[in-house]
Amino acid sequence: xxxxxxxxGGHARARVPFASLRPLTAFGxxxxxxxxxxxxxxxxxxxxxxxxxxxxxxxxxxxxKTVSRVVNDEPxxxxxxxxxxxxxxxxxxxxxxxxxxxxxxxxxxxTIGLVLEDVGNxxxxxxxxxxxxxxxxxxxxxxxxxxxxxxxxxxxLALEFCSRRVDGLIVVPAGMQHGxxxxxxxxxxxxxxxxxxxxxxxxxxxxxDNLGGTAAMVAHLAQYGHSRIAFLGDAPDIFTASExxxxxxxGCAKAGIRYxxxxxxxxxxxxxxxxxxxxxxxxxxxxxxxxxxxxxxITIMVLRALSTLDARPAVAGFDDFELADLLDPPVTVxxxxxxxxxxxxxxxxxxxxxxxxxxxxxxxxxxxxxPRGSGEVRP
Numbered sequence: 580x581x582x583x584x585x586x587x588g589g590h591a592r593a594r595v596p597f598a599s600l601r602p603l604t605a606f607g608x609x610x611x612x613x614x615x616x617x618x619x620x621x622x623x624x625x626x627x628x629x630x631x632x633x634x635x636x637x638x639x640x641x642x643x644k645t646v647s648r649v650v651n652d653e654p655x656x657x658x659x660x661x662x663x664x665x666x667x668x669x670x671x672x673x674x675x676x677x678x679x680x681x682x683x684x685x686x687x688x689x690t691i692g693l694v695l696e697d698v699g700n701x702x703x704x705x706x707x708x709x710x711x712x713x714x715x716x717x718x719x720x721x722x723x724x725x726x727x728x729x730x731x732x733x734x735x736l737a738l739e740f741c742s743r744r745v746d747g748l749i750v751v752p753a754g755m756q757h758g759x760x761x762x763x764x765x766x767x768x769x770x771x772x773x774x775x776x777x778x779x780x781x782x783x784x785x786x787x788d789n790l791g792g793t794a795a796m797v798a799h800l801a802q803y804g805h806s807r808i809a810f811l812g813d814a815p816d817i818f819t820a821s822e823x824x825x826x827x828x829x830g831c832a833k834a835g836i837r838y839x840x841x842x843x844x845x846x847x848x849x850x851x852x853x854x855x856x857x858x859x860x861x862x863x864x865x866x867x868x869x870x871x872x873x874x875x876x877i878t879i880m881v882l883r884a885l886s887t888l889d890a891r892p893a894v895a896g897f898d899d900f901e902l903a904d905l906l907d908p909p910v911t912v913x914x915x916x917x918x919x920x921x922x923x924x925x926x927x928x929x930x931x932x933x934x935x936x937x938x939x940x941x942x943x944x945x946x947x948x949x950p951r952g953s954g955e956v957r958p
Contacts, residue, residue: 630671639667691747691928692740693723694733701901702875702917703751706773709921710749717929719746728817728847730754741768747928749773752818769931773924775818776941783927785920785942789822789897790829792913792946796871796895797830799911799948804957805869805893809842809860811853811881812873820845823873823897842867846877853880854887861890868958869893875900878910895954897946904951911954915946 632650636643641660648656649664656664667673693710695703703725711721722740726733733753740748741763748763748770755778760770764782771783800808810827813820824845831838844856860867870892872878878896885894896903899914923942948954 630673632673634671635664635667635673638671639663687746688744689718690720690722690743690745691749691925692737692743692745693721694736694740694748694750695723695725696728696751696753698723698725700876702898705917706751706921709918710925713922713925713929717932719929726751726753728753728814730756734759738763747771747932749924749928750777751775752777754778755818769928771924771928771931773920781939783924783931783939783941785924785927785944787819787915787920787944788946789819790826792915792948793823793826793871793897794830794833795946795948796897796913796954797827797836798834799950800869800871800893800895800954801834801836803869803893803955806836807839807842807865807867807958808836808869808871809844809867810871810873811844811846811848811856811877813846813848813877815845820873827871846873848877848880850880850883853877854884857881857884858888861888861892866890867892869895869954869956872896874898878903878912882906882910891956893954893956893958895948899949906953908952908956911951912949913946914949915944920944 632643632646636646639646639660641664645656645660646664647653649661650668691710691714693707695707697703698707707721707723714721722743722745724736724740726736730753733750737748737750737760745768748760748768750757750760750770750772752772752775757772757777757780760777760780764770764780769783770780771785772780773785774787776784776786797808808831810824812824812827815821815824824843827843828838830836842860844853844860857870860870870881872881872894873896875896875898878894878898878900881894881896885891893911895911895913897913899912900910903910903912923944927940927942
């Protein structure tokens with residue numbers, strides 16, 4: 580079923596029913612793979628060595644020191660000589676190694692590090708873009724890596740960035756042990772934690788009101804007559820997941836709803852596991868009439884599972900996601916400004932990099948209910 584709603588500007592919007600949320604085929608990938616393009620990695624392509632200052636000096640007939648003076652815009656080089664050096668640079672495609680130069684001089688490397696959970700998750704894509712926009716205004720580049728929720732990988736990435744002498748570090752924690760960053764922080768590398776706090780380090784942190792937002796969603800569903808509300812959250816050792824579970828419990832208590840552990844399913848999750856859990860939650864003599872999901876990925880798994888069932892419980896998810904408003908019914912979500920989170924983290928970091936020595940700050944951003952229809956279904 581598709582409907583068309585009038586939008587601003589006279590455009591139309593097509594809504595896709597839950598039932599159409601089947602796993603994606605490889606069609607899009609096939610289109611991409613079907614394209615023909617030439618790459619430097621194709622067989623027969625010879626790798627060309629990067630030009631060095633020695634190469635430039637040899638071609639221009641000058642010393643390496645003269646090339647260095649021209650590259651760094653230092654005085655003492657005759658205009659004709661400088662012109663020969665610049666012509667050689669252009670011919671060879673020489674690019675100076677700014678990072679190495681700055682390290683030798685004890686200068687800024689012009690980079691910051693950003694350690695995420697998963698750069699492929701739309702949540703972190705938005706966060707990354709916001710950090711990059713702030714970094715650009717300060718003339719910095721962002722080095723990014725994904726920890727895949729592995730504390731060891733997080734540590735590896737963070738220390739690798741520090742070994743490359745990034746000017747600052749933003750970390751989405753995968754674990755709760757961050758003492759390994761203390762030597763770097765004492766050496767002058769500022770660190771900001773985002774989305775989750777550090778376990779054993781006092782530092783600037785930017786969070787979302789996970790507890791209050793989830794409690795508010797329970798109250799919202801209770802207003803529509805739901806008392807059998809299930810919660811599907813992420814792995815309980817993740818800060819955001821545990822806080823949202825706490826919010827669910829507090830929301831149930833405030834709404835006078837008995838907390839039932841049989842209606843709580845914590846991750847990590849797979850599509851098959853969520854499908855099995857949804858079938859169980861919606862069966863029996865006292866099935867759940869509403870489902871709260873702990874993040875956007877779980878929401879999509881739940882919707883995919885519901886597309887194979889006849890049951891139509893109320894659904895409300897933490898985190899907004901692309902096209903949530905185009906489904907039928909549109910998905911009710913707890914939305915928070917991901918870009919604002921990224922900007923706040925980056926602004927805190929650059930303030931520290933510019934000399935701010937005030938006590939560490941903790942910024943908590945609100946999570947607001949966007950009632951679109953799926954969470955307003957009555958039992």
